[in-house]
Amino acid sequence: MPATMNPATSRIQVRPSAEREGRKDYISIRDYGFWYGQKKALDAISLDIPERQVVAFIGPSGCGKSTLLRNLNRMNDLVDGISHEGDITINGRSIYDPGLEVISLRRRVGMVFQKSNPFPKSIYENVVFALRVMGVRDRSILDEACETSLRKAALWDEVKDRLQDSALGLSGGQMQRLCIARAIANRPEILLMDEPCSALDPIATGKIEELIHELKEQFTIVIVTHSMQQAARVSDRTAFFYLGKQIEYDTTEKIFMNPSQAQTEAYISGRFG
Amino acid sequence: METSDKKAQPAPESRFTVSAWTLATDRWMGRVIRVGGVGVVLAVFGMLAFLIFQVFPLFTGAKVASVGVLKVPATAVAFGEDEYGDIPYVVLADGKVVFQRAKDGSTALEWVPSLGGRTVTAVRTYPRAGQVFLGLSDGAVQELRVVYRSSFDAAGKRTVEPTVTALEPMQVGRPGLPCLEVWNAKSPQARLMLVRQEVAGQPLLTAVRLTERKGLGGKAKVTQSEPFVVAADAPSVAKVLLPSTAESLLIIGKTGEVRTYADDGKGFAFLQAFVPFKDSPDAAITAAGMIFGNVSVVFTGRSGEQQIWSMYPQLQPDGKSLRRWGKIHHGERLAGPGAGIYAAEGNKCYLAVAAGELRLINMTTGSLRWQGAAPQGAITQVAFAGNYDRFTALSADGQLHRWTVVDHHPESSWSAFFGKIWYEGATEPAYTWQSSAGSDEFEAKYSLVPLFYGTVKGTIYALLFALPIALTAAVYVSQFLRPEYRQVIKPVMEIMASLPSVVLGFLAGLWLAPLVDPRLVSLFCAIGILAPAALSAGFLWSALPQRLRRQVAPGMEFLWLLPFLALCAWAAWQAGPAVEAALFTVKDSASGLPIADFREWWRQTTGETYDSRNSLVVGFVMGFAVIPIVFTIAEDALSNVPNSLISGSLALGASRWQTVWSVVVPTAISGIVSGVMIGFGRAIGETMIVVMATGNTAVMDSNPFSGMRTLSANIAVELPEAAVGHTHYRALFLGACCLFLLTFVINTLAEVLRQRLRERYKVV
């Protein structure tokens, strides 16, 4: 394989963006290490994620992207024998603060999974699920939340006539958008997305990417992706991980056009991964 | 490519061909599987067919066929016959007895009484007893004994020879007055002869009691009482009913009033008077007959209405309960005024003659067994054979009509099995199962309703106990417990499921029931405390600071919860006697001292029974049989809920319990429902536990401290003693049919429900 630039790299177009700068750091991860039992999955991660920006995590499989993402809303808590070092703070407060209920953390930090996982309920019930578990009973609030989130998720026009139908009758792309609508229905501040498009066709992927771009106005978004193009298209900042270590974290432009680390360059040009 | 090449390389295509062996195996296995599948279906339907085949005869009614008419002298007024009906006899108005062979009508014997100047004025035959009574013109009664002597000739052919023996006439009625009617009956103590005479148009009934004492030489000595007048107060006598036991007497007046008397040792004391058809325009009673058993009477009126009256204990104004006559049934209306009611022997059927029609009716159930045309002449007497396979009727035009009856199940009908029936001697209509008793005159009662009730009751108690435990355990084990423990618990539960129920029943009946019995209140306390204790434990836990809670790994909470619950239960058990003393102290009926005894308290305050082998014990132990089944299936369904849904829910900020309740349970609901239904099916069909852990009384009450009898236990208990082909036997099969149907319906409903739920909550 020639060491010259891979044609793939040249195809990546970085979306120029003016609004990237000047946002305050919202999530900050400091010297963070994480173990699954004896196995260290993350090592010395330190990065700051600004408010209302899209940050992409890239890196080869098994490098710990998902692990880091899942730590942001402590979804790893259910795994046996985990331990961590360092700290993660959201808006200045540690997520490991003993006074902080995990549930309230998760209400603040929404999550969209790799494989869409709508509940076997109606579309409506899926969307308002988070509100229901919060104890909202008022029908008008629920209706309104349902409509706004579905609109935000660009799904409203497709499903508005069949809100009471089972969510399982939707197409793959619709389901994933439904999961996004569901995640934003209780207006979290942060949205975590773990390879949200990996199971979707290009058209559905395109829609979701557009959606991410719009959601950025309101949410801080962390997205794990395998597709370099996607990272370049949707994110403002990109972090590259390798073997549980953070190799490089910078603006997306910088990472894709002029990476400072050789490993990063090698990865984005497709020489490994 | 050359052909030679092909030959050189042996069959290069062979790697694509499938070996004959594979194909043959495939084909054979296909067939074997098909045979197996079809076999199962056939077996189930075969079983059903067998059950229906066994049950069907219960609902076919009676088959009655005429087997000929015998021409007899036109002056015949009464008849009798031998056991086989081969040589019936008629008694003519002048007292002559004529025996005729049934097959050709030839005369076998003619017997002429020697009356010494007197004439015969009344005749009555008792065919089954071989007795003929001739009422004479001077008020005397002569009894004739008819005996058929069978003898076998050298070829082994049976010849029957009738003989008639005349006894000394006895003065029963007022001397000089002709007897108009004569009756005979026999109580355990004495025989009674009754005659009706008329004095200046007024009826006169006179009776004589004959007491037989075995003398020293074994020779019977008969003493005759003085004639005594009975029912002197009866204004008119249209018909007299004297039960064969002579313990009571019914005089039916011309206006339709029935006056009843009871044997009081000396004579007949007036008991009660009633008018059965007092609400009809014409109250007259056109026919009446005493039903086998001597407790019930059928009355028919002018317009064909029927009423059945019976003696049963009735509460009197003074609070005492006395046996009195009361109406127990309204029979179906006959086609016209009843002309005769003739009871069958050995069962509660009777033949009603009305408007040229014969109806064979079962008194108890009111079911019409058979219906046919009556012969031309007016019927004067009907006699049934002792085994209810024939009956014979004498008509006024000198004909003896003979019918055969095939009715194996006279007491069966839909209402007998499923309806409320007022049985003789009972105080009200009831659903009763009582298939056997000591006496021959006992009427078997085959209501399946109490058995249904028992089945449902047992099932409900079992499920009330089992479902909450099994389902919460399934949720806990599948969603909260750590996998290591789950792997232990599941096989243990499966072993529990395979425990033979006879072992459980044995434990329940012989160990648990006596153990629980004296400490019932303790048990209630211990069980009752568990739920609040668990709840408060949860509450306490959530109140603990995070730091402390983190010490216990998720899924290990039971390590401290279990000892806590055990402690609570133990404390409650210990507190039991104190609670009992505080709440359930009653006065002991024997000693009059206050005692703390829940059982006594229950009996006294609710008036219900208390059995130590009661529904609670059954429910508890049957619950044990059901729990593992429900648990296993529900747990499987719950742990099959995809993890992605659970994480999805948790990530949305749902608590673990909210996740379980609003995501996991609905998703697994179809599996849970099938678990519950299979548990239900198990409880319904459960036999040995019920047989062993209850008293098997077929009672119908919701009292948790009484026993029960279920359909299945009933079959297990009674089938061994039921005679094949008998009504009892078939009634048991009917119970089996119902059980089959019940489980079939429930399983079908469950399956439909399950499919619907699955449709609704299908998982991607």
Ligand SMILES: Nc1ncnc2c1ncn2[C@@H]1O[C@H](COP(=O)(O)OP(=O)(O)O)[C@@H](O)[C@H]1O
């Ligand atoms: N639940 C888990 N238990 C133990 N090890 C895990 C678990 N989840 C992930 N890992 C390990 O942690 C490492 C990082 O995994 P992950 O974060 O899923 O990688 P990525 O998402 O970047 O592909 C991998 O080596 C994986 O095997």
Ligand SMILES: [Mg+2]
């Ligand atoms: Mg991953």
